[in-house]
Amino acid sequence: MFPSPFVVGGRKVLWSDVVLTLKAPRWEGCEPFIETNQSRIHGVEVTKRLDRRERAATEECAPDLTIVFSFCNPPGQSRSQFIIGSDPATCDIVCTSFEISNQHVKFGIEGEHIVMYDVSSRGSQLALGGREPQWTWPKPGIPYRCILPPNTNITLKISDGLMFQVDVPALKGKALQEFTKKRNVFHARCSDFGALNIHSQIPTKSATPSQSATRRRREHMYWFESKLGEGGFGAVYRIRRLQDWAVFAAKQVVEHGRASEALADRPSVIVAKRANLEAEMKTLQRLQHERIVKYVDWYEDQSDRWVLVMEHCPQGSLQDKIWREKILFTPSTTAEVLKQVAEGLLYLHGKGITHRDLKPGNILVRSWSPLSLALCDFGLAKQRRAFSGSAMYTTCGTPSHMAPEMWTRGAGYTKAIDIWALGVVGAELLGTKIPGLKTTKEDRYPDLMFQIAETMSDNNPGNRLVALVGRMLAWNPADQPTAAECIRDATTARVK
Numbered sequence: 001m002f003p004s005p006f007v008v009g010g011r012k013v014l015w016s017d018v019v020l021t022l023k024a025p026r027w028e029g030c031e032p033f034i035e036t037n038q039s040r041i042h043g044v045e046v047t048k049r050l051d052r053r054e055r056a057a058t059e060e061c062a063p064d065l066t067i068v069f070s071f072c073n074p075p076g077q078s079r080s081q082f083i084i085g086s087d088p089a090t091c092d093i094v095c096t097s098f099e100i101s102n103q104h105v106k107f108g109i110e111g112e113h114i115v116m117y118d119v120s121s122r123g124s125q126l127a128l129g130g131r132e133p134q135w136t137w138p139k140p141g142i143p144y145r146c147i148l149p150p151n152t153n154i155t156l157k158i159s160d161g162l163m164f165q166v167d168v169p170a171l172k173g174k175a176l177q178e179f180t181k182k183r184n185v186f187h188a189r190c191s192d193f194g195a196l197n198i199h200s201q202i203p204t205k206s207a208t209p210s211q212s213a214t215r216r217r218r219e220h221m222y223w224f225e226s227k228l229g230e231g232g233f234g235a236v237y238r239i240r241r242l243q244d245w246a247v248f249a250a251k252q253v254v255e256h257g258r259a260s261e262a263l264a265d266r267p268s269v270i271v272a273k274r275a276n277l278e279a280e281m282k283t284l285q286r287l288q289h290e291r292i293v294k295y296v297d298w299y300e301d302q303s304d305r306w307v308l309v310m311e312h313c314p315q316g317s318l319q320d321k322i323w324r325e326k327i328l329f330t331p332s333t334t335a336e337v338l339k340q341v342a343e344g345l346l347y348l349h350g351k352g353i354t355h356r357d358l359k360p361g362n363i364l365v366r367s368w369s370p371l372s373l374a375l376c377d378f379g380l381a382k383q384r385r386a387f388s389g390s391a392m393y394t395t396c397g398t399p400s401h402m403a404p405e406m407w408t409r410g411a412g413y414t415k416a417i418d419i420w421a422l423g424v425v426g427a428e429l430l431g432t433k434i435p436g437l438k439t440t441k442e443d444r445y446p447d448l449m450f451q452i453a454e455t456m457s458d459n460n461p462g463n464r465l466v467a468l469v470g471r472m473l474a475w476n477p478a479d480q481p482t483a484a485e486c487i488r489d490a491t492t493a494r495v496k
């Protein structure tokens with residue numbers, strides 16, 4: 001038996017009955033023609049439809065049309081989706097005087113999610129939270145599936161003059177229980193539930209960017225929310241996977257970014273940056289360690305740009321903390337930071353990989369308490385196999401964190417440059433102000449850092465943490481500790 005009929009139409013709608021409300025349309029100059037196909041409506045109730053005169057009178061307080069999805073009503077046809085389009089034979093809401101497909105948008109239920117399917121030939125636009133539409137289904141004509149996040153307000157623009165407000169309720173606690181119960185009954189009555197047959201596309205781990213024959217256009221799977229940061233090579237955004245609304249970070253090449261203003265549009269620079277991101281993706285795919293940011297997915301967007309999807313670290317980078325928030329670290333936090341970064345380096349160095357751009361901006365913070373760090377930005381990381389010799393020669397990285405041997409062109413350098421960079425990070429955490437690039441000649445940095453380390457050691461005799469940072473900044477790589485020694489010493493310095 002179905003639960004008792006729900007209460008709508010002027011009266012309050014019961015919280016457990018409501019799944020989704022469409023308020024249609026926003027009138028934009030023209031007079032649309034919308035019909036609700038009553039005979040087709042199932043599990044859906046039209047609460048109010050006003051004619052023009054009535055609407056003028058109630059403009060301020062009443063929406064033009066409110067449709068409430070509910071599972072209390074048995075489905076009229078053996079179909080479980082709610083359809084908007086121009087075909088009176090198959091649609092629940094029929095809009096004839098617009099550019100709209102026979103069947104344009106469908107709404108359905110998958111598990112606890114309310115899902116929207118765009119099956120139109122021309123695509124629709126979506127905007128979250130009542131903002132202006134900012135996102136188009138990227139490929140009209142191909143069905144797209146999008147989970148509507150709970151407790152949000154979405155604007156769906158079907159064509160000029162035809163927009164819907166979609167209010168998705170928060171489904172929690174008791175409401176969720178009730179919803180689940182009713183949904184199950186509803187599903188049992190719908191013979192072709194899921195007939196649209198669009199399956200969620202869980203990213204496959206094995207695919208790599210080099211498989212360009214199988215182009216991976218998956219931007220429709222992600223929703224870009226806000227910019228998290230921008231470095232010399234890429235911009236990183238906070239994104240949502242539409243399938244489950246999970247948060248990730250996405251890195252894209254910046255073709256006209258800050259760092260490349262002077263070089264903007266120069267194809268060779270863009271090619272180099274793309275190559276960098278490809279290298280980063282390939283490296284990251286092979287890495288699996290608590291101290292390394294986790295790889296999730298990659299795809300090519302409509303402009304053929306690669307997008308690297310990775311775990312989102314909600315606390316940003318150490319750089320944000322040190323420079324923007326000007327937070328001073330306690331010695332014990334500093335020791336823990338050095339230990340965790342050294343753990344990442346131990347893992348990388350064990351695989352023959354040198355990071356080559358270690359600095360606070362490339363150390364991400366998952367959480368502060370307990371502290372959990374992850375290394376990111378592997379665009380310059382270099383793999384060296386033992387048999388091909390361990391020296392590297394390319395001068396690269398960030399000048400302030402570059403080791404002395406990197407400046408001695410031709411001499412070659414090893415993974416020890418990561419330990420030097422970690423020493424600079426340690427000095428920064430202990431309160432050293434690194435002079436700006438404009439005031440210092442780049443190749444003077446190693447001298448400066450060396451002097452800073454010596455002064456710090458002189459002023460803090462017996463301080464294990466300062467001594468450790470001092471050894472990381474030893475001029476001769478042979479005198480520097482290995483990553484494993486850094487972990488050991490940072491652990492004892494913390495305990496002390």
Ligand SMILES: Nc1ncnc2c1ncn2[C@@H]1O[C@H](COP(=O)(O)OP(=O)(O)O)[C@@H](O)[C@H]1O
Nearest residue numbers: 229231232233234236249311312313317361377
């Ligand atoms: N996974 C992530 N989670 C949160 N913030 C991130 C993430 N990845 C990068 N960021 C932010 O974006 C900035 C730039 O990212 P990064 O990979 O270092 O790009 P670039 O190669 O341009 O330096 C980082 O300093 C950090 O603030």
Ligand SMILES: [Mg+2]
Nearest residue numbers: 231361362377
């Ligand atoms: Mg970076």
